[in-house]
Amino acid sequence: MGCMVIAYKKSKFQNYKLDPIVDWTDLWRPELVGRISLVNSPGEVIGAVLKYVGASYNTENMDLQVAGGRIVVQQNLALLGKQVQLFGSTNFLKAFGVGDVWVAVGWSSELLPAVKCMSNVTVIVPKSGASLWADLWAIPAASRLETNQIGGRVRGSSPLIHQWIEFC
Structure with a gap:
């Protein structure tokens, strides 16, 4: 499980007297033109643009749910493309690690372990929200065994499991 996060080099922001990323x-x-690396995931990139224009990550119909519609999203996507030095699956972290970029946007499962070895890095979850993900959810298949042993119970999934998955 994880979410999209933004990491930035705190020392660079302090040296250039830039406000922190929130x-x-x-x-x-x-x-920040040319100082950003972003994970190569169209859904996450479009999600960031949607959040930028005040829409939901889960927008289904841009023309109906976004002020200005698809055109505004496309325009802001093009602007973001000019800000980003590289989109990549692994290189976005390498560029951040060696200092080629000051900001990296990616999955918490990749960014958090990587920045543990780096100094002067701040990682934030954007205040307006981010995508959440879970790689694998499963309902265990167990027989309904009853036992007379202490602590014994009927095994199996909770009757509420389907409601929980539907909720999420």
Whole structure:
């Protein structure tokens, strides 16, 4: 399980007297042109643009649910493309690690372990929200065994499991 996060080099931001990153909108700041690396995931990139224009990550119909519709999303996607030095699956972290970029946007499961070895890095979950994910959810298949042993119980999934999965 994890979510999308933004990591940035705190020392670079302090040296250049830049405000810290707190939300998706900060990725469009002019002083960050060419200083951002982003995971190569169209869904996450579009999700970031949707959050930037004040829409939900889960927007289903851009023309109906986004002020300005698909055109505004496309325009802001193009602007973000100019901000980003590279989109990649692994290179986005390498570029961040060696200092080629000051900001990295990616999955918490990849960014958090990587930045543990780095100094002066801050990782945030954007204040307006981010995507959440879980790689694998399963309902265990166990027989309904009753036992007379202490602590014994009828085994099997909770009757509420399907409601929980539907909720999520």
